[in-house]
Amino acid sequence: KQEVTQIPAALSVPEGENLVLNCSFTDSAIYNLQWFRQDPGKGLTSLLLIQSSQREQTSGRLNASLDKSSGRSTLYIAASQPGDSATYLCAVANQAGTALIFGKGTTLSVSS
Amino acid sequence: GAGVSQSPRYKVAKRGQDVALRCDPISGHVSLFWYQQALGQGPEFLTYFQNEAQLDKSGLPSDRFFAERPEGSVSTLKIQRTQQEDSAVYLCASSLVLTGGTEAFFGQGTRLTVV
Numbered sequence: 001k002q003e004v005t006q007i008p009a010a011l012s013v014p015e016g017e018n019l020v021l022n023c024s025f026t027d028s029a030i031y032n033l034q035w036f037r038q039d040p041g042k043g044l045t046s047l048l049l050i051q052s053s054q055r056e057q058t059s060g061r062l063n064a065s066l067d068k069s070s071g072r073s074t075l076y077i078a079a080s081q082p083g084d085s086a087t088y089l090c091a092v093a094n095q096a097g098t099a100l101i102f103g104k105g106t107t108l109s110v111s112s
Numbered sequence: 113g114a115g116v117s118q119s120p121r122y123k124v125a126k127r128g129q130d131v132a133l134r135c136d137p138i139s140g141h142v143s144l145f146w147y148q149q150a151l152g153q154g155p156e157f158l159t160y161f162q163n164e165a166q167l168d169k170s171g172l173p174s175d176r177f178f179a180e181r182p183e184g185s186v187s188t189l190k191i192q193r194t195q196q197e198d199s200a201v202y203l204c205a206s207s208l209v210l211t212g213g214t215e216a217f218f219g220q221g222t223r224l225t226v227v
Contacts, residue, residue, distance in 0.1 A: 004154070034215060043116075043203060044155070044218040089154055098168045099145070100205075100216060102154030 002027045006090055006103035013080055014111055021075040021106045023090030028068050031093035034100065035064050035075050038087045047088075048075070080110045114138075116219035118204050124225045125194045133189045133222045137206030144187050145216065146179055147203040155203055161187060194226045 003026045013019055023033075032051045036044040048057045048064040050073070056065040063076040077084060087107045091100040117136040125131050137144050143162055147155035148171075157171040163184035172179070176195075181187040191198055201221040 036218075041223075043118075043220040044205075046215045046217065049215045091154075096168075098160045099157040099171070100147075100155075101157065102147075104152070104154045 002030075002092060002094065002101045004090060004092055004101050004103035006088075006106050008106060009104065010107045010109075012109045012111065015080060015082060017080050017110075018076070018078050019080055019108070021077070021088050021090075021108070023073040023075070023103055025071045025073075025092050025101075028071050029095045030068065031095055031097045033064075033066055033073050033093070034091050035062075035073075036089040036091065038089055038105070044089065077108075080108075082110050082112045084108060085110050116204055116206055116217055118202075118219035118222050120222060121220065122223050122225075124227060127196060127226055128193050129226075130190065130192045131194055131224065133191075133202050133224070135187045135189070135204030135206075135219060137185065137187070137204070138217055139185075141206035141208055141217075143207045143209065143216075144181055145205040145207075146187070146189050147205065148173075149201045149203055149221070151200075158189070158202075191224075194224075196226050199224055199226045 005024045007022045034049045035047045050057050050066040061078040066073045087105040089105045091102045119134045146158040149155040159179045160168040161181040176192045178190045201223045203221045205216040205218045207216045
């Protein structure tokens with residue numbers, strides 16, 4: 001059974017710092033991996049989607065990498081801002097592409 | 113509409129009551145998913161539709177949970193004889209084709225509280 005783990009569970013940084021969020025998964029037979037952002041009381045916003053054949057994706061200050069063989073992904077956030085404060089969720093799509101399996105998330109707090 | 117819409121946003125149900133949660137996916141999206149998110153946890157998969165066909169319902173926790181998408185657009189998640197452990201946020205997501213091909217877009221969720 002696929003299990004997704006995110007480390008750390010929570011992170012507090014001052015504004016301007018670069019930071020890395022980690023995600024690991026137990027079964028490398030995935031269809032793709034997505035990073036989401038969730039604000040309190042809100043739904044999920046997709047940040048980056050990495051297909052299983054890709055190594056990384058970039059969007060603005062965000063960069064996500066995927067190492068399928070080792071079962072790891074990282075989300076790099078450059079020059080963090082208070083508006084980046086949220087919970088970041090990593091999810092892998094099962095091989096059939098019919099479900100996303102989520103980690104518990106990393107709650108990020110960026111102070112000004 | 114521009115995004116996935118869920119209603120109601122909040123629902124309080126007495127234990128034993130039946131509830132129905134609605135999801136309006138993005139127009140034209142083939143795939144529709146339901147997830148359950150308990151407080152402090154990541155979303156847990158419940159069920160998946162491709163158009164009107166329910167192709168995967170392996171995540172439904174019991175036979176009290178039932179989902180349908182009769183015309184391949186709007187979907188309803190029904191929970192019969194609600195229990196306190198059903199209290200959670202129920203999230204709906206849609207994608208243009210299979211999850212494997214394109215990203216999933218989530219609604220804001222319905223927060224269900226069973227008292």
